[in-house]
Amino acid sequence: MGSRFPPPGSGRAVLAPMAGITDSPFRLVCRRRGAAMVWSEMLAAEALVRDHGKTLRMAAFREEERPVVLQLFGTRPGAFADAIARLEPLAADCYDLNFGCPAPKIVKHGGGSALLREPRAVEAIARAAVAAAGRPVLAKIRSGWEVGAENAAEIARLLEQCGVAAVTVHGRAASQKFSGTADWGVIARVKRALSIPVIGNGDVRSGADARRMLAETGCDLVMAGRAALGNPWLFTEVAAAAERAAPGVPVPWPLRLDAIREHFDLMIADKGETRAVREMRKHLGWYIRGIDGAAHARRDIMSAATRRQVFELLERLAG
Ligand SMILES: Cc1cc2nc3c(=O)[nH]c(=O)nc-3n(C[C@H](O)[C@H](O)[C@H](O)COP(=O)(O)O)c2cc1C
Known part of the structure; x- marks a missing residue:
């Protein structure tokens, strides 16, 4: 995609970075169903600098996922630059800087959303990352550190001045973690303050929500x-709702089962069957939500040890 952001003609909804979830298999499953771009799990810049094998493996992606964004977290500008230098041979489409994570284990070291209180540190990290990257650098922020101390527009303007290509705004303060409702007003305020694209985030649960967020905030994605x-x-x-105000329709079970098979087999290809069975458990819980008999079947599915056992249980659930 070169230096263009957003990539042309690829839809308006993108998959958020989610640690422990948005690995290559899940990203591909979403991309094949219309996600315009996909984000990796957050990767520790310092671990990449140390050549941490596990983190480097987390950065790997399939060509079919493109456009794919690799997200970094950390505190030291030099670590972001070195981590990006190590990632450059992978030629991901963009990098993203995490200034939004509220998890105590990240914030206590001054990373993620703790940086929203340190505009000078944000600036130093963004400048180092942009200088090191041969492709667009994005950033993801929250409304601010605390409710009542909103500084998203100020931070976003600073990021724009540093050469960041687009900013994602999650409409909650760090102190709110995931509670309450996202305030889309802050997304609109950031959009008005910037000339680079803005990605709106928080509580989009349907095509209708996406349409409403685009209309109410003016965000680009x-x-x-x-x-x-x-x-x-x-x-x-979301793609259908962009055309018309269509209500969401439930996805029939055979289609769900096909997606589960696809997801599972990608996972096995990457991680082997034992790990894939373990890591698919949470996804299976989500895929079967709302299906008749799901509550009852969940426990057995969670203790199944092989792909075959899982599918025997799933096929019984369908019948
Ligand atoms: C399990 C989980 C893991 C997450 N991990 C990350 C992450 O690694 N990096 C990041 O920027 N945001 C992360 N987030 C935040 C999401 O990207 C997103 O901003 C948030 O969930 C709000 O969007 P939603 O309402 O559509 O879920 C995570 C959220 C969840 C639920």
Whole structure:
């Protein structure tokens, strides 16, 4: 995609970065169902600098996922630059800087959303990343550190001055973590303050929500996370809703089962069957949500040890 952002003609809804979830198999499953772009799990810049094998493996992606964004977190500008230098041979489409994570284990070291209180540090990180990257650098922020201390527009303007190509705004303060309702007003305020593209994020659960966020905030793209869990068709629904105000229709079980098979087999290809069975458990819980008999079947599915056992249980659930 070169230096162009957003990539042309690829839809309006993108898959949010989610640690422990948005690995290559899930990203591909979402991309095949209409996600315009997909984000990796957050990768520790310092681990990449140390050549941490596991983190480098987390950065790997399939060509079919493009456009794919690799997200970094950390605190030291030099670590972001070195990590990007190590990632450059992969030729991901963009990098994203995490200034939004509220998890205590990240914030206590001064990373993620803790940086929203340190505009000078944000600036130093963004400048170092932009200088090191041969492709667009994006950034993801929240409304601010605390409710009542909104500084998203100020931080976003600073990021734009540093050469960042687009900013994602999650409409919650760091102190809110995931509670309450996202304030889309802050997305509109950031959009008015910038001339680069803005990606709106927070509580998009349907095609209708996406349409409303685009209209109410003027954002260029919407980013969805939790609503895509077990429901990669969210992106198909958003594409349909962009054309007309169509209500979402439930995805029939045979289609769900096909997606589960596809997801599972990608996971096995990457991680082997034992790990794939373990890591698919959470996804299976999400995929079967709302299906008749799901509550009852969940426990057995969670203790199945092989792909074959899982599918015997799933096929019984369908019948
Ligand atoms: C399990 C989980 C893991 C997440 N991991 C990350 C992450 O690695 N990097 C990041 O920027 N945001 C992360 N987020 C936040 C999401 O990207 C997104 O901003 C948030 O969930 C709000 O969007 P939603 O309402 O569409 O879920 C995570 C969220 C969840 C639920």
